[in-house]
Amino acid sequence: MENKYVCSVDIGGTKIATAIMEYPADGSVPHPVFEAEVPTEAQEGGEAVFQRIEASIKAALEANPDVEVLGVGIGAAGVVDPKTGAIAYANEIMPGWSGVQLGPRLREDLGLPVAVVGDVQAHALGEARWGVGKGKFSVLCLGIGTGIGGAYVENGRVMQGFHGAAGHMGHIECSAAAGIPCACGRSGHLESVASGTSIGRMYDERFGRVDPSRPSVGRDVNDLCRAGDAKATEVIHDAGFALGASLGSLANILDPEVIVLSGGVIHQGPDWRSQTWKDSVHEGYASQALDPLQDTPILIGSLEGDAPLIGAAEHLLASLK
Template sequence: MTLPATVAVDVGGTKIRAGSVIDGELAHVRSVPTPAADGAQAVLNTIAEVAAAVIAETSGSRGAGSASRGAVSGSHGAGSTSSAAESGGGDGSDSDFAWRIGIGAAGVIDPVTGTVVSATESLPGWAGTDLVAELTARTGLPVRVVNDVHAHALGEAAAGASRDSRSSLLVAAGTGIGGGFITDGHLLTGRNSAAGHIGHVPSAAAAGLACPCGGTGHVEAIASGPAILNTYQRLACGSAESNTEPAEPAAQGQSHNSASATAFRAPTSTPNSRSDRAGAAPAPTNTRELAVAASAGDALALRAFDIGARALGSALGGIVNVLSPELVVIGGGLADMDETWWGPLREAFAAELIPAASGTPLVKAELGQDAALIGAAGLWNDEPGQKH
């Protein structure tokens, strides 16, 4: 008798993570660089390679035959025909397991067709790729796929911070800002599978600021990690373009729709760059360094995180007023911040909620990077082709 077993894969612009999920347990996780610059075919070959390696390692650890232990190694060429199925007996199964693949991938993904509807330049040539057909041809295994942040949301709902809720909003706040809404165990994908683009909600704090999507004034342009670093640099240079200081929270009893609850006002004065002051440490060059500076009490770093956190909190409050989830789960790199970020995020979030939504919990994700793998494996818990 064979057990259902899933190779869960998380495909990002810089790395591909994969592991085996059997009876809900994630194991044999490995990570390889994404060959993004080499194009979609190279990325697909790498996914097939790492899937084969996970199958071989998992089967080998269970005492499967030598064929299973013969993991694929090295990089496949564009014309490679080596498959994951070959490492497990030729038909996607061995004496222990019946394998399939679940994927969370960057880009707007149609979960029914398995096609990349659109993608950014972090994965050149990714848009239009039929992931199901391409990977089934390479591996000989059935494949299901969803957007990577959507996979994170499914993972947290299955086994993480929102596992006991009927509805939840997952927000991934890091290099970008994305999200996924789960209700009764199902993912909302919406028209064109584009639901969850929280980073592209308009924000008064981001007025005039360019967004990676090509638009301006979106919350990602002020609240993502790179955007917060940009705010710090504008503050340090004394730029008048920095939409900076948060207004005082709305007074008790004031309308939750009042602009004063979320508006940002320009500073009356701007401190000098910390790198210009005698004995100051070098100015931060990335968000991680900026977080260290904020924790050490650097005024400009603290202000930059405050601005970004309040902008995101305000946007999330508005979204919760529309969707009314039981809780909001925050993941991504910014979620690892201390109260420097969490404090203003919670304050702005609470200030925006209508009375009926007051008290909606805002909590940290529990599963980290593994959420996407658990969520991708969970794609096999639904009927084939089900569109949420």
């Protein structure tokens, strides 16, 4: 066995990260042997972003002339058409990104296999294959940051859905969010009560701002909660309970071997995950999960920033099988 290499790209609203990932012959965790990052400059439009991505990939390949990659794996913001790797839908954060024929054009231009998957799906695939979900048959992964997204991985394959839109787990009905407008334009969704952003907003609505000069963020409320403040503890409890209850409902549908939580809120440091929040997540989970699913482990992701790059590489490798 020799080392294998894949070019991985993680396309987000603010940056495009490109890496050459090495899969060591001894089977240990894949890691980048080359990494580069450029700003997405999303406001310049989809075509400009495409050109920047293609240039980044070519630069990565040219900087590593001794490495022969098996192909290019991409985790992309937006909804990715699972059949072609084109961008089927993107919101206003990336104007003109919707409709970009990302996979087809790169395949043609580079003459290499190219596989594209959603960025959240890539993250989940990374955690499932090489992170805390390694060796598990099925993994339900939720990323909790300014928003909430997720993906379900079974037997090494991520569920993309018919339109590529599977895993919008922040946008499921949640009783605690009834009547609260959601960023997606609907209302009553989990994201509106369990994301980092919503923790700050809920505190301000109930008790007024922590710092009168600006809206509160999740971190403000968590710090107060950890200091024993009863009002902040109430908000953190409600956010954790709502998340846990939704995890229970999702487990009833999918029955994952493990649930993995990651994302900005989870990885701001171990102190973010206050005991109140952890207990509330478990309390909410227990309130909804069916009896055989009560003991499903709820774990914290271990790969952090490398997860999307590893997951994108995994998606490429799966596409070659």
